Amino acid sequence: MTKLFITGGAGFIGSAFVRLLLNERPDVELINFDALTYAGNLDNLADLESKRHHFVRGDIVVREDVLANLPQDCDAIINFAAESHVDRSIASAGEFLRTNIIGTQVLLDAARERNVRRFVQVSTDEVMGSLPEDDLSYFTEDSPFAPNSPYAASKAAAEHFVRAAHHTFGVDTVITRCGNNYGPRQFPEKFLPLTISNAMHNDTIPIYGDGLNVRDWIYVDDHCRGILAALEKGKSGSVYNLGARNERKNLEVVHSLLDTLGKPRTLLNFVKDRPGHDRRYAIDPSLAETELDWRPLESWESGLAKTIDWYQQNPTWIERTRSGAYQDYYKNQYGVEVRTT
Numbered sequence: 001m002t003k004l005f006i007t008g009g010a011g012f013i014g015s016a017f018v019r020l021l022l023n024e025r026p027d028v029e030l031i032n033f034d035a036l037t038y039a040g041n042l043d044n045l046a047d048l049e050s051k052r053h054h055f056v057r058g059d060i061v062v063r064e065d066v067l068a069n070l071p072q073d074c075d076a077i078i079n080f081a082a083e084s085h086v087d088r089s090i091a092s093a094g095e096f097l098r099t100n101i102i103g104t105q106v107l108l109d110a111a112r113e114r115n116v117r118r119f120v121q122v123s124t125d126e127v128m129g130s131l132p133e134d135d136l137s138y139f140t141e142d143s144p145f146a147p148n149s150p151y152a153a154s155k156a157a158a159e160h161f162v163r164a165a166h167h168t169f170g171v172d173t174v175i176t177r178c179g180n181n182y183g184p185r186q187f188p189e190k191f192l193p194l195t196i197s198n199a200m201h202n203d204t205i206p207i208y209g210d211g212l213n214v215r216d217w218i219y220v221d222d223h224c225r226g227i228l229a230a231l232e233k234g235k236s237g238s239v240y241n242l243g244a245r246n247e248r249k250n251l252e253v254v255h256s257l258l259d260t261l262g263k264p265r266t267l268l269n270f271v272k273d274r275p276g277h278d279r280r281y282a283i284d285p286s287l288a289e290t291e292l293d294w295r296p297l298e299s300w301e302s303g304l305a306k307t308i309d310w311y312q313q314n315p316t317w318i319e320r321t322r323s324g325a326y327q328d329y330y331k332n333q334y335g336v337e338v339r340t341t
C-alpha cells in the first residue's frame with residue numbers, strides 16, 4: 001500500500017484530490033488531516049465510504065498531533081491545508097501566517113524527522129504577483145516572486161521554507177502553482193460559487209472595481225490530476241505551474257454564469273475595489289505538460305456546465321455553507337448584504 005498524509009482534505013481542492021486518489025489509485029491508503037475551519041466541511045467527504053480513507057481532525061501547526069497521526073513509512077505528505085481567501089487576509093493576516101507559514105514548516109520538520117519520501121506543497125500563481133493587462137506575458141516557473149496580498153505573501157513564504165528544506169536538509173519536495181480553481185464544493189466566498197449561489201437566491205453579485213481583472217481558470221479535477229502527476233513524476237526540488245490556458249475577465253465569467261442560470265445582469269453590483277487587487281494572472285503550463293505529461297481534460301464550457309449543475313443539484317450544501325461566517329465579512333468590507341435563508 002502507498003501511504004499518504006493529506007492535509008486540508010475537507011476543503012474544496014483537497015476533498016477533490018482525496019476523491020481522485022480513492023477512485024484512481026487502488027493501492028493508496030490515506031490519512032486526511034484537517035482542522036475543519038470555516039472552510040473545512042465534512043459534507044465534502046460524505047460520499048466517500050472507502051476503508052482506505054481515514055479522516056482525523058487536527059491542526060497542522062500542532063507538531064504533536066501531526067506526528068501522532070503521520071503513518072509509519074509514509075510515502076508522501078501533500079499539503080493543501082491553508083487559509084485560502086485573499087479578502088480575509090486583507091481583513092486580518094494572523095491565521096494566514098499561522099497556518100500557511102508555521103504549519104508548512106511543522107509538516108516539513110515532520111517529513112524530515114520521519115523520513116517521509118516526498119513532500120508536495122500546493123501553492124498558487126499569486127506568489128508571482130500581477131501581470132500587465134492585455135499583453136502576452138505569462139508566469140513561468142522562473143518568474144520572480146512578487147506577492148501582493150497577505151495571502152500571497154504567506155504562500156510565498158511557505159514556498160521559501162519548502163525550498164530551504166530541500167536545499168538544506170535534502171527533503172524530497174515538489175511545489176505546484178495553480179491559478180483560480182472552479183468546480184463543486186467551493187466555499188461560496190470565492191467569486192464563482194458566490195456568483196452562482198447569490199444568483200440562485202436572486203441576491204446581488206459584488207463586482208470589485210471595473211470587473212476587468214483577469215484570472216486563469218482551471219477545473220478542480222484537472223488541477224488535482226496535475227498534483228497527482230507531480231507527486232508521481234515530478235523531479236525532486238522542482239516547481240510546476242499548472243494552468244489550463246483559460247484567461248477570462250471577471251465580467252465575462254459572471255455574464256456566462258448569469259446567462260446559463262437565466263438570471264438578469266441587473267444583479268451585478270459594482271462595489272469598491274479590493275485593496276491591492278491583482279490585475280491579471282496567466283500561467284504558462286509548458287513544463288508540466290512536458291515533464292509530467294499532464295494536460296487539462298475539461299473545457300471551460302464543459303467545466304462550467306458541470307459546476308453549475310452540481311450547485312443546482314446540491315441546494316442543501318449551499319444553504320449550510322451560506323449560513324456560515326462570510327456574510328458579516330462582506331457587509332463590513334464591501335457594504336454588501338447577503339441573505340442566509
Ligand code: NAD
Pocket residue numbers: 007008009010011012013014033034035036037038039040041058059060061079080081082083084085099103122123124125155177178179180181182187
Ligand atoms: P479551502 O479554504 O477550501 O480549504 C482549506 C482546508 O484547509 C479546509 O478544509 C480547512 O479546514 C483546512 N485547514 C485550514 N487551516 C488548517 C490547519 N491549521 N490545520 C489543518 N487544516 C487546516 O481551500 P482550497 O481552495 O481547497 O485550497 C487548497 C490549497 O490550494 C490551499 O493551499 C490554497 O492556497 C491552494 N490553492 C487554491 C486555489 C484556488 O483557486 N482555490 C488556487 C491555487 C492554490
Ligand code: TDX
Pocket residue numbers: 084085086087123124125126178179180181189190191192194205206207208211213214215250274
Ligand atoms: O465578491 C467578489 N467580487 C469580485 O469581483 C469576489 C469574492 C471576487 N471578485 C473578484 C476578485 C478577483 O479578481 O473575482 C476574482 C476572483 O476572486 P477570488 O475568488 O477571491 O479569487 P482570487 O483572489 O483570484 O484568488 C484565488 O485564486 C488563487 C483563490 O482564492 C486563491 O486561494 C488562489 O491561490
